[in-house]
Amino acid sequence: MTLLDVRNLSKTYPGAGGSTVKAVSDVSFSIGPGEVLGVVGESGCGKSTLGRSLLRLIEPSAGEIHFDGRDLMELDRGQLKPVRKDLQIIFQDPFGALNPRHTVGGIIGEPLKVHRVGTRAERAARVAELLDLVGLPADAAKRYPHEFSGGQRQRIAIARALALNPKLLVADEAVSALDVSIQSQIINLIADLQKRLSLSIVFISHDLSVIRHVSDRIAVMYLGRIVEIGPSEELMTNPKHPYTQALLSAIPRPNVPRTGRIVLKGELPDPANPPAGCAFHTRCPHVMDVCHSDRPKLARPQEGEPDSPLEVACHLYKAA
Template sequence: MPDPALLSIKDLHISVGSRPVIEGVSLDIAPGEMLGLVGESGCGKSVTALSIMRLLAEPPMHIDSGSIAFGGANVLDLDGPALEALRGDQIAMIFQEPMTSLNPVFTVGDQIAEVVTLHRAISREVAMARALELLGRVGIPTPDTALTRYPHQMSGGQRQRVMIAMALACDPQLLVADEPTTALDVTVQAQILDLLDDLRRETGMAVLLITHDLGVVSQYCDRVAVMYGGRIVEQAAASDLFAHPRHRYTEALLRTIPASNAPGTELPAIPGTVPPPGQRPSGCTFHPRCHAVVDACPRTMPELTGEPSSDSLLESRRMSLLELNHLSTTYPGAKGAVVQAVSDVSLDIAAGEVLGVVGESGCGKSTLGRTLLRLVEPSGGQILFDGKDLTALDRHQMKAVRRDLQVIFQDPFGSLNPRHSVGYIIGEPLIVHGVGDQASRDARVDELLALVGLPPDAGRRYPHEFSGGQRQRIAIARALALDPKLLVADEAVSALDVSIQSQIINLIAQLQKRLNLSILFISHDLSVIRHVSDRIAVMYLGRIVEIGPTETIMNKPQHPYTQALLSAIPRPGVARQKRVVLQGELPDPTKPPKGCAFHTRCPMVMDICHSVRPVLEHPTGSPTTGQVACHLYQDQA
């Protein structure tokens, strides 16, 4: 269990006069963690940093609401003496320009010693000894000579090292570094950043690194928070953010990095500038500069979905939008038998992630999808969606949540009412949830038809007048009508011709990226799953037997069942290769085998498989990032 967050900012709002500067910022920093806060000038990074130590110019600035918890106390509730005790002792700050932060009429040694004597009951001699020690620690050559120098007698890099020494004087728990290397040469910058990184690893000090340099962030930070227009628009582990940026602003920032572009080519620039407080547009603040703007952007401010909790931040993971904990679903079988369709399934889906679920017919994939939507009631376990436990909600409460949970079924014709026009079918969710008036609903239907590639007059026609692929586009348009956060696609392309299938797969992939949808993509076809998914979960007889990143599952499958599924994929133009042939059929779900449910068909079965059910976990001694439920990879084997 990770330690609690050292610093926790919750829903912070700051204004200058009547103009909002910071709007609902939430950040957590763990002990020993380096969090990068990035964004263009004017995004609110420095204001956020200054608020942590209550260094804002109040007035004209004022903190309207929110909390800044540090060490269990709300900084916003502290008075003058308590704040003075906090600043420089438990929380320290390094500013961008050291020359303006150092007093030109005092020696370097005097200024460092002053910080120590302010917070520690020690003599001047002991404080000067501490200053000498710190100058050596931060790499100042001949520290005894530097102790008697004045700031103007030192280089820019040396002055920044002096600032770091002052900040470290009382061994703070949190260091706020506001653009600490912007004005430095690249070689000096690397020295300063290496120093900060070494010090936080040695001492367990947390660091909030504010910078506009994404290259610095990628090299030194554990996690990244991206700011725009006074808001956090994206948070993620640094490796995740650079590999899979989710917000269009983050994508735009990454495209502007010179190192990401070929030499001699024109660098992609973000048009316009960050809007100042009081002039921020409605809806998504970034939409006037976004290359992928859609009609909803000027109307609605998107929420920061999947915002990490303090625990998950410490694990450098995005918080799950959906989390299933030990979910089980049963239903009556013949002659009073009980069918265990879903058994003890635990998995999560992050905001903007596509999780593919694959397995043979009868393995429980569709029941899993219907259960998490509460179209089928679970017999046990928990369904957490966007922080709410869906299993605890009544019918009325579930209706409100269903706006964010939508589904696309396998047979579009069977899910479209033949008596209604396509326009009515697509707009019906808006009517059910009381969204807008007739004119706005008609406009939304037209927008959705265009979004899925159907002509404007399609709304006046009926389902039987369309092809299978077109009907699936209609079903997708209906599912997107309410701007859901999670889409369950249940064998959404399996009934289509291969040419139409590719069109629908491409459409779903484009919409997922454009709208930042989370998708549970259910299919029996691993080649389809590979094309659309970030991760894959393999099901067998109601249980997850393997789960991991798509490329890990496809290239290094662990479970014998996954290996068999992959070997069965036909590859056009490739000679038929040796297959892992499974004998028999899926066991009767009313009488599942003891031990590992797959042992009755497994070509690698061992004695232990007959009696002990394997746990879904990381393979013993394996570097794989996936999990597998198989005795071949566990200690007891």
């Protein structure tokens, strides 16, 4: 079964001098019930734009988003509102995501109030239940966001996202703004809640070492496109795309010599003026003539690595 099916999703912005910036370009993937898809890539590759476009917090420029059997792109604002109960997001910044004028109880209970779920007493009971679920005391409901640490604020944001029992959760860099010592606590909390509640999650991060702990599958993005996607363990142990290999080589590993590090030369290309052919060819250590002119399609290799469960967009692996 498929809960979320995304086809050829694109998002463009007007750039300087009449140019067009392709933040997300022709992205396709699917997620099953209870599955976690990690989305990873450098800053500026389009990860956050993709996550927000899935929920139509940013309106996509083209493509299809089928969620639970309905095409979200065909729904107007009124029709989309009841569907939003099943689609929630955790934002990156736990300081800016919470209204400082509202109590924690009011913040967590707001989705219930907006969607007219339960009586006042039932909503208060649900808030207490959610606070306990994310490891915060019941009296936190009467306090304000500024009274909490960054990790505690992110727990509040998670509780709010879970208030309506969503089917799909987008975690947009949910731990990158936190201290390293707190990151593991929030990652473990999200992983535990995912199992207990059978949540489907799109987990966005720039850190592959974080992604691997929570994801069933991983999608690697480069300049607005998915260049490799597949099962987490296979991608982490036997990556195919040179970009994925470079990302993995940069992960620090205790007591392991830093040999085999792949250092990419040059900067991320300008999305307003992307290179022709494969966008990665300007930095790729295996660049070939065909890379300059032909854009590779995301497909399972039929030559070179025919038994791999990964899909890769690279001319090193010919598709059928």
